[in-house]
Amino acid sequence: xxxxxxxxxxxxxxxxxxxxxxxxxxxxxxxxxxxxxxxxxxxxxxxxxxxxxxxxxxxxxxxxxxxxxxxxxxxxxxxxxxxxxxxxxxxxxxxxxxx
Amino acid sequence: xxxxxxxxxxxxxxxxxxxxxxxxxxxxxxxxxxxxxxxxxxxxxxxxxxxxxxxxxxxxxxxxxxxxxxxxxxxxxxxxxxxxxxxxxxxxxxxxxxxxxxxxxxxxxxxxxxxxxxxxxxxxxxxxxxxxxxxxxxxxxxxxxxxxxxxxxxxxxxxxxxxxxxxxxxxxxxxxxxxxxxxxxxxxxxxxxxxxxxxxxxxxxxxxxxxxxxxxxxxxxxxxxxxxxxxxxxxxxxxxxxxxxxxxxxxxxxxxxxxxxxxxxxxxxxxxxxxxxxxxxxxxxxxxxxxxxxxxxxxxxxxxxxxxxxxxxxxxxxxxxxxxxxxxxxxxxxxxxxxxxxxxxxxxxxxxxxxxxxxxxxxxxxxxxxxxxxxxxxxxxxxxxxxxxxxxxxxxxxxxxxxxxxxxxxxxxxxxxxxxxxxxxxxxxxxxxxxxxxxxxxxxxxxxxxxxxxxxxxxxxxxxxxxxxxxxxxxxxxxxxxxxxxxxxxxxxxxxxxxxxxxxxxxxxxxxxxxxxxxxxxxxxxxxxxxxxxxxxxxxxxxxxxxxxxxxxxxxxxxxxxxxxxxxxxxxxxxxxxxxxxxxxxxxxxxxxxxxxxxxxxxxxxxxxxxxxxxxxxxxxxxxxxxxxxxxxxxxxxxxxxxxxxxxxxxxxxxxxxxxxxxxxxxxxxxxxxxxxxxxxxxxxxxxxxxxxxxxxxxxxxxxxxxxxxxxxx
Numbered sequence: 001x002x003x004x005x006x007x008x009x010x011x012x013x014x015x016x017x018x019x020x021x022x023x024x025x026x027x028x029x030x031x032x033x034x035x036x037x038x039x040x041x042x043x044x045x046x047x048x049x050x051x052x053x054x055x056x057x058x059x060x061x062x063x064x065x066x067x068x069x070x071x072x073x074x075x076x077x078x079x080x081x082x083x084x085x086x087x088x089x090x091x092x093x094x095x096x097x098x099x
Numbered sequence: 100x101x102x103x104x105x106x107x108x109x110x111x112x113x114x115x116x117x118x119x120x121x122x123x124x125x126x127x128x129x130x131x132x133x134x135x136x137x138x139x140x141x142x143x144x145x146x147x148x149x150x151x152x153x154x155x156x157x158x159x160x161x162x163x164x165x166x167x168x169x170x171x172x173x174x175x176x177x178x179x180x181x182x183x184x185x186x187x188x189x190x191x192x193x194x195x196x197x198x199x200x201x202x203x204x205x206x207x208x209x210x211x212x213x214x215x216x217x218x219x220x221x222x223x224x225x226x227x228x229x230x231x232x233x234x235x236x237x238x239x240x241x242x243x244x245x246x247x248x249x250x251x252x253x254x255x256x257x258x259x260x261x262x263x264x265x266x267x268x269x270x271x272x273x274x275x276x277x278x279x280x281x282x283x284x285x286x287x288x289x290x291x292x293x294x295x296x297x298x299x300x301x302x303x304x305x306x307x308x309x310x311x312x313x314x315x316x317x318x319x320x321x322x323x324x325x326x327x328x329x330x331x332x333x334x335x336x337x338x339x340x341x342x343x344x345x346x347x348x349x350x351x352x353x354x355x356x357x358x359x360x361x362x363x364x365x366x367x368x369x370x371x372x373x374x375x376x377x378x379x380x381x382x383x384x385x386x387x388x389x390x391x392x393x394x395x396x397x398x399x400x401x402x403x404x405x406x407x408x409x410x411x412x413x414x415x416x417x418x419x420x421x422x423x424x425x426x427x428x429x430x431x432x433x434x435x436x437x438x439x440x441x442x443x444x445x446x447x448x449x450x451x452x453x454x455x456x457x458x459x460x461x462x463x464x465x466x467x468x469x470x471x472x473x474x475x476x477x478x479x480x481x482x483x484x485x486x487x488x489x490x491x492x493x494x495x496x497x498x499x500x501x502x503x504x505x506x507x508x509x510x511x512x513x514x515x516x517x518x519x520x521x522x523x524x525x526x527x528x529x530x531x532x533x534x535x536x537x538x539x540x541x542x543x544x545x546x547x548x549x550x551x552x553x554x555x556x557x558x559x560x561x562x563x564x565x566x567x568x569x570x571x572x573x574x575x576x577x578x579x580x581x582x583x584x585x586x587x588x589x590x591x592x593x594x595x596x597x598x599x600x601x602x603x604x605x606x607x608x609x610x611x612x613x614x615x616x617x618x619x620x621x622x623x624x625x626x627x628x629x630x631x632x633x634x635x636x637x638x639x640x641x642x643x644x645x646x647x648x649x650x651x652x653x654x655x656x657x658x659x660x661x662x663x664x665x666x667x668x669x670x671x672x673x674x675x676x677x678x679x680x681x682x683x684x685x686x687x688x689x690x691x692x693x694x695x696x697x698x699x700x701x702x703x704x705x706x707x708x709x710x711x712x713x714x715x716x717x718x719x720x721x722x723x724x725x726x727x728x729x730x731x732x733x734x735x736x737x738x739x740x741x742x743x744x745x746x747x748x749x750x751x752x753x754x755x756x757x758x759x760x761x762x763x764x765x766x767x768x769x770x771x772x773x774x775x776x777x778x779x780x781x782x783x784x785x786x787x788x789x790x791x792x793x794x795x796x797x798x799x800x801x802x803x804x805x806x807x808x809x810x811x812x813x
Contacts, residue, residue, distance in 0.1 A: 012201070013501030017494060021771075028669075028775035032417060035366055035665040048776070051468060052459050054494065055487045056204075056503070094469035095657065096251040097776070099664065 016056040019064065023071060026061055030073040036099050038078075044099035045079025046086065051094065058083065104133045111138055113564050113572040114152035115213055115557035116697075118443025119143050119263070119285045120566025121152050122633075125558060125577040132156055132558065132577060142633055143263055143566055149284035150706075151698060158700040159556040159578070163540045166582045169551040174529070178551065183583070183592070190508075190550045191596040193533035194230070197506040203485075205504055206533075207234025207495050210456040211511030212445035214586055215562025215574055217609035219447070220462055221590045222510055223455040226489070228480045229599040233467055233489030234504075237456035238512055239448050240492045241519070244777035245410040246441045247452050249419025251464065252664050253427065255655035258449060260426075260438035261402065262568045262635060262647040266293050268436030271394050271401040273301040275422065276329065276408015276783070277442045278308040280316060282687050283567075286442065290404075291315040301391045303332060304408060305684055306713075306755055307748040320391045323750055326684045327784040328381035330414045331668040332388065333421035335377040337367035339392035340428055346396070350430030354654070355661040363424055363663035372668075382750065396429045400436030407444065408684075411783045413671045416776035420664040427661045433650045443567035446557070450565035453620070453636070454613060458489035463617035479616060482599075493518070493778045496527035506533040508593070510586060511554060513696065515543035516761055519780035520736055520771040537589060540696060543761060552589055553582035556697075560585035561606040563628065569635045571620070571645075573628045671784055673770050679734060679786035681718065681754050685765055695759040710763040711744035713755040714789060719745050722789060729792040732756075734785050737767035740792060754789060 015022065026049075033044040049058055065072065065080050106126030114121040114135075122141020126134050135156050137148035168186030169178040181189075194206050208230065210222035219237060226235035239247075247257030254260065263286055266272065272290060280287035287310070294300055295315055302311045302318040305326050311318045324332050340346050341364045351360050370376065374385035395401045403426055409418040422439050431437040443449055455462035465472040467488060477484050490498055492514070498504035500523075518524050528534065528547035536545050537552040545551055557564075559580040565571050576585070584592070587606055594601040603609050607625035614620045622638040622645075634645030653659035675682060698704070712730060724730060726745045731738055732754070741756055741763060749755050758765040772781040 011502055013503070016490075016501060016503045017497040018501065021497060025773075025775070025778070028413065031669045032667070032775050035667045051466060052488055052776070054204075054458070054490050057494070094466040094472075096255070096464070097248055098252060098662070 015060040016054065017060070019060065022057060022060055023064070026076045027073050030076040030079070033075060033079075033099060034073075040099050041075050042078035042082050045075060046082035048097070049079060049083055104128065106133055110575050110577045111573070112558070112575040112577060113446070114148070115446040115564070115574075116151045116155070117283050118445060118448055118567035119283050120446060120564060120568070120570055120572050121148055121285055122572065123148070123152060125156075127577060130578060131160065140632060143568065143570060144285045147285050147288060150703065155698045155701040155703045156558065157702070158539075158697040159558050159581070161540075161700040163700060164581050165539070165541060165551060165553040168553060171549060174547050174549065186550055186552060187592055187596040190533070190535045190552075190593065193549070194506050194508075194597065197532055198230070201503070201505050203230070204232045204234060204489070206230055206506035206508075207232065207236070207490060207504065208508040209492055209510065209512050209514070210235070210237045210451065212238050212448040212451040213511045213557065214447065215557070215560060215606065216447065216450040216454050216565060216571070216613065217562040217606045218510065218587045218590065219451050219456050220454040220609060220613040221587055222508075223462065224480065225508065225590055225594055227476070227484050228482050229594050229597050231482075231485065233458045233485045233487065234495060235456055235489060236458055236492040236495070237451040238445070238517070239451045240778065241517065241780055242407055242444050243410055243441055243448055243452065244779045245415035245419050245774050247464070248416040248776045250423055250439065250441075252662075253420055253423025254432065254439065254650060254661050256649060257452060257464070258569050258649070259440040259567055260432055260649045261435070261440055262570070263289060265435045265438065265648065266290055266402060269293060269298055269400050269402040270398055270436070271299045271301065273303070273391075273395055273401060273403045274310055275303040275403065275405040277404060277406025278304070278310050278686055279404065279442060280309045280313055282406065282444070283442050299394055301394055303329070303391075305749070305753055306686065308686070320387055320394060322383045322387055322391060325382040326682045326753065327412065327671045327673070329409055329412060329418040330421055330666055331372070331377045332381050332383065333418065333425065334367045334372045334666060334668055335374050335388050336392040336395065337363070337421070337425060337428065338372040339374060339389050340396050340425070341368040343393070345393065346428045347430030351428060354433070355427050355663070356658070359663040360428070362665060363428070366665050366667065395425070398429070398431065398437075400434075401429065401431045402437050403431070403439045404442055405440070406442045408783055410774070410779055411781060413673075413772045413774060413781045414669055415774035415779050417666045421666045423661075424663050424666065427663065432661070433648070433652070435648060438648070441567060446566070447564040449567055449569060450563070453565060453617065458491055461616065462613055463619060476616060479612070491778050493773060493780070496524055499527035499530045502530070505531055507531060508535045508537070509544065510537045510590070513538070513542045513544045515547065517766065519766055519769045519773070519782065521764065521767045522737060523771060537586065542696060554586045554589065555580035555582065555584065560587070562587065563610060563623075565636070570633050571623055571628065571636060571638070572633045573625070671772060671781060673772055673781060673784050673786055675752075675786045679788050681752060681787050681789060683732065683734070683754050683756070683768065683785040683787045684783050685756055685758055687757055687759070695761070699760065707757075707759060710741060710757045710760050710765075712741040712789065713744050713746035713749050715747070715749050715751045715753070716745050717751045718754070718789070719743065722791060724789070724791055730789050731792055732768055732787050732789055734768040734770065734787045736770055739764040739767045743789070754787065
């Protein structure tokens with residue numbers, strides 16, 4: 001798995017957070033939404049990532065998924081797919097957490 | 100002979116220690132505070148106080164206070180005393196240089212719950228309007244961020260549903276992961292008063308705390324769960340409520356989303372949450388779980404009070420949701436004597452949450468991603484604002500390690516001492532090119548700072564605090580700021596130096612601005628607080644003098660109904676094994692406050708000269724430990740040294756310490772695991788091993804620099 005390389009002084013790493021940490025966070029979110037019915041599960045994860053994650057973190061996650069997405073729980077992949085599909089959706093969800 | 104302590108002047112203000120928000124009369128003579136008298140009109144304390152608010156005020160005048168701004172090119176150089184203009188120009192130039200080299204998002208700001216609402220609001224404005232990004236967070240991130248998340252998901256508002264006096268109507272009091280007799284003593288006394296009148300007490304806590312048994316206080320049921328099992332136990336309470344049909348069906352049908360209730364019943368009602376299944380895993384007798392559930396559901400008035408023992412877990416937000424679910428299912432909301440109430444650690448944690456020091460919401464919990472909300476702020480502030488959430492405090496440190504984050508403004512925080520996984524924080528701090536720290540004292544974090552701006556204590560400034568009961572209290576200037584400026588004035592100067600024109604004649608004008616931009620604070624002003632003393636939000640045209648009890652008719656959600664979240668138990672990744680067989684958990688004591696920056700600089704230190712590691716006699720014997728021995732406490736993340744205290748307050752397999760002294764370095768040991776929703780660190784569960792140190796170290800050695808003492812062990 002392509003863990004982020006720690007950059008030298010003055011350099012920037014490829015991902016904004018250590019990739020392993022980012023994936024752990026994503027799977028933790030996946031674990032929370034696991035008991036919901038499939039559609040709400042994916043939507044809940046999508047909304048959480050959209051509302052609470054810095055866009056660079058979201059992009060790093062999407063890039064990782066594009067390169068295979070090993071080790072991510074299936075519902076995170078679903079949520080991430082919705083994230084891409086609804087990117088230009090004007091009626092985004094901005095409310096408090098829900099599933 | 101004239102009395103040298105006879106005061107000449109008296110100013111009513113608010114204590115800055117815990118989240119109770121006691122009113123005090125600060126009395127001065129010749130420009131110095133000579134005593135703090137608990138104020139009878141204070142609506143939280145009614146003339147009571149604890150030994151922190153009453154006696155621990157002298158820190159403000161301690162010789163350690165920094166009175167001149169300091170700068171240095173690199174953290175290896177000594178500090179250089181400079182004037183305010185030089186310090187602010189240096190900070191502003193460095194921030195702008197970093198942004199032009201590494202991008203707009205390469206810097207951020209952190210505010211503190213020890214600062215006023217007005218200051219917290221301004222630091223948010225500094226990040227969003229002047230830095231031009233949403234990299235703004237506050238110390239509630241590491242304590243009660245799951246409260247905002249978990250309560251807003253279920254009951255709509257991330258705040259206490261009650262006022263403190265409401266407990267005098269409670270028949271059953273359930274305390275979860277909190278120790279109010281030590282941590283929130285004035286509220287603890289109110290609780291004891293109700294217990295003396297016959298209220299029943301349920302305590303869910305790994306430790307036999309003072310709340311479980313002390314003078315005038317004894318738990319009817321104590322569930323001494325193993326750390327990390329909150330969600331399992333709370334779901335198991337739900338199981339009993341569902342299976343024994345103890346829930347309040349008419350309340351749920353009238354006030355909540357019934358479909359979600361049915362889903363929730365399906366989850367917690369399943370056999371895997373039966374007390375007979377959960378009890379042995381969590382270390383609690385199944386009958387005790389059943390007894391607690393029956394007591395709580397039976398009420399008639401049952402109130403939940405909880406603390407960091409719920410939030411500081413990898414399932415912290417889920418734990419808070421469990422409490423929301425339980426209170427909704429039994430109809431324990433919307434009147435006096437019931438409710439779900441976070442006990443906030445610091446004087447202004449609630450205000451910190453309300454006033455937009457978050458990367459994803461503006462003041463008033465309104466989302467930066469919402470174009471309409473953002474528009475109202477853009478109009479008020481006259482600049483375009485970032486439409487995307489910024490980095491959270493832990494992610495700022497993470498991003499520093501990958502080179503994406505290079506500069507930070509920190510107001511009244513000491514992350515090197517208080518944030519999780521000290522090694523990681525220190526390494527991140529070393530990567531930053533400009534850290535600007537605004538504080539009273541040089542601290543652990545100032546070792547890694549480039550600019551130090553000497554701030555003011557709450558005794559030296561005007562503003563407001565919002566207590567744990569949503570009460571907005573006035574903070575008044577008792578003495579002149581030692582370094583010349585109130586904290587909000589320093590932020591205003593920094594904003595101007597960075598090229599953003601900002602001007603406020605006094606702190607009340609900031610309150611007016613934040614009231615325009617935060618619906619629940621709409622009706623608040625210095626004038627109102629002068630007139631009525633204090634007010635609990637929401638305070639608006641419908642409630643011109645504030646609101647004591649929330650959710651009386653509807654819940655502040657889109658459809659007005661409370662809802663249930665599915666709270667599956669996911670065990671933490673932090674596990675015990677042969678190398679780390681004990682679970683370490685943490686807490687506080689009465690006479691000291693958090694990392695002790697203030698209280699250690701007062702005579703209160705005599706009551707608590709050092710932090711001790713509480714360990715059960717069986718565990719101590721297996722390791723050849725006697726009471727008072729120096730021990731190493733080692734986790735997968737680091738090591739520290741403490742003296743052991745044999746104690747019956749903890750069960751075998753569990754050890755406990757306070758973290759009031761910098762030398763204890765509890766955060767050298769704690770893990771980097773965090774809450775799934777908010778990244779609130781999992782301080783309350785760390786697998787450790789404890790071993791005797793053969794030669795007791797000199798105290799001086801323990802006080803040596805952390806890089807020498809703390810060494811990674813894995």
